[in-house]
Amino acid sequence: MSAERSDAVSEPGTGPRAAETATVPAQRTTGGPAGTGEAAPKERASAFLSLSRVMIVSFLRDRTAVFFVLVFPLMFLLLFGTLLKGAGSPHAKVAQVGAVQVLDAIQGEGRAELEKVLTITRTDDAADALAKVRKGDLDALVQQGPDGKVELRFSAADQVRAGSVQGIVNSVVQQANQAATGRPAAFTLDAVQVEDNSLKPIQFLTPGLLGWAVATGAVFGASLTLVSWRQKKVLRRLRLAPVSAGSIIVSRISVSILTALAQTTVFLLVATTPYFGLKLTGNWWLIVPLVVCATVAFMSIGLLAGSLAKTEEAANGISQIIVLPMSFLSGSFFPMDDAPGWLRTISDALPLKHLVSASQSVLTRGGGLSDALPTMGGLLLFAAVLTAIASRFFRWEDV
Numbered sequence: 001m002s003a004e005r006s007d008a009v010s011e012p013g014t015g016p017r018a019a020e021t022a023t024v025p026a027q028r029t030t031g032g033p034a035g036t037g038e039a040a041p042k043e044r045a046s047a048f049l050s051l052s053r054v055m056i057v058s059f060l061r062d063r064t065a066v067f068f069v070l071v072f073p074l075m076f077l078l079l080f081g082t083l084l085k086g087a088g089s090p091h092a093k094v095a096q097v098g099a100v101q102v103l104d105a106i107q108g109e110g111r112a113e114l115e116k117v118l119t120i121t122r123t124d125d126a127a128d129a130l131a132k133v134r135k136g137d138l139d140a141l142v143q144q145g146p147d148g149k150v151e152l153r154f155s156a157a158d159q160v161r162a163g164s165v166q167g168i169v170n171s172v173v174q175q176a177n178q179a180a181t182g183r184p185a186a187f188t189l190d191a192v193q194v195e196d197n198s199l200k201p202i203q204f205l206t207p208g209l210l211g212w213a214v215a216t217g218a219v220f221g222a223s224l225t226l227v228s229w230r231q232k233k234v235l236r237r238l239r240l241a242p243v244s245a246g247s248i249i250v251s252r253i254s255v256s257i258l259t260a261l262a263q264t265t266v267f268l269l270v271a272t273t274p275y276f277g278l279k280l281t282g283n284w285w286l287i288v289p290l291v292v293c294a295t296v297a298f299m300s301i302g303l304l305a306g307s308l309a310k311t312e313e314a315a316n317g318i319s320q321i322i323v324l325p326m327s328f329l330s331g332s333f334f335p336m337d338d339a340p341g342w343l344r345t346i347s348d349a350l351p352l353k354h355l356v357s358a359s360q361s362v363l364t365r366g367g368g369l370s371d372a373l374p375t376m377g378g379l380l381l382f383a384a385v386l387t388a389i390a391s392r393f394f395r396w397e398d399v
Contacts (some may be wrong), residue, residue: 055255092161092168093119093337095129097143102150102176117168135365136204140165202278204335206271207359212332213267214260214291215298215352219323221256222302223315231312235396253296260295261288279364286362286372294355297379300386307393326352351382 096103106114114120121138123129129141133153139161140154152169156162229235238248264287271278301322309315327333329343330352336344347353358375361367 052251052254055251056258092117092139092165093121093137094165095132095138095141096120096122097126097129097141098124100142100144100150101148102144102172103142105176106172114168114172117164136360140169142169202271202276203364204360206267206278207363208330208332208356210264210267210287211294211330211352211356211359212327213263214294214355215326216323217259217263218256218295218298219302219305219319220316221259222252222299223306223309223319224302224312225252226303226306227309227312227315230306230395230397233397239396253299256299257292257295260291264288264291281362281364281366283362283366283368283372286367286369287359289376290355290358290362290372293376293379293383294351297351297383297386300383300390304386304390304393307390307395326350329353331356351379354378 103114103120126141126143129138130153132138133141133155136155138155140152143151145151150169150173152166154162154165226235229238268278268280268284268287270276272280302319305318305322306315309318329336329347330350331347332352336347336353339347354375358367358372361371
């Protein structure tokens, strides 16, 4: 507690401010038989609830803030969800399990043409390859049995890629059969989808845009609020008031978490409508603790930006510089699979990338605690480190 606050409370007759705060010690010492120990927790709870209510009412009254936090991200979901409903990239990633004669026989110019539409990775582990197809890391796997049957196991998450893979492999099989003219067909194709027929691109679009919305709301909310409170002397008043710093911090975090959970609810309600057709997996509820941890992590970024900035314009600019590149590099809008290796390395170091991946896993890929817990731990560790850095630059007042 500062020297100003201490003087104001201990000398009740020195001025108007002191007169207002002089009653606080009396209330704390007469709260019951236990004195300060019994009254202090009630006062802290009352301060926390009052601050939280004021922050929520202030947020709801700011129509611009409500629009950019709740409505604007939802517009992106509606836009991309509609535009990409039946779209996708024709280039696909395929695992070749063992020897597949119809593929191995294609060499030279034909092989070069095939690799323009298929990225073929050789492996001997069929179970691992199938798991990657189910998880979305691969679009399909191809293997050939001793009877000449070519088995194709594909993902229909992207309907265009699924159709492209089937058409390409079927064409390869037909060409191999034509080469054996005059004899019975040497090869047949058995194509089977690994997921439910109802799976749609919205399964991958929703987690990415949700992660971007949570990150944007937390970063901008923390940075702009901190600068605004400092400029309007709110931080100075709170510092002098009989309210602990812990109550202020917990109130701010709680309001941000409630806002992020409201975003999540709106996103899931819209995405699961019949028009978009999002299908949630059994562990979808893990998105709640993920969003809570992510909000704390991204608020630490906003805290650092707000501590460094002296004006709201500067805070907005710093936040934009951080959030926009991170959103594009984290797979929120489009996958990073085809990006250069050095760019994917940068992507892997960003907290939003891990939030998006974990959200996809628990919402649409059947992931569980083993997918969510490492991400939650990493986000909280990130928040602790960045908060410690931001505390070195934090200022109660402009100097």
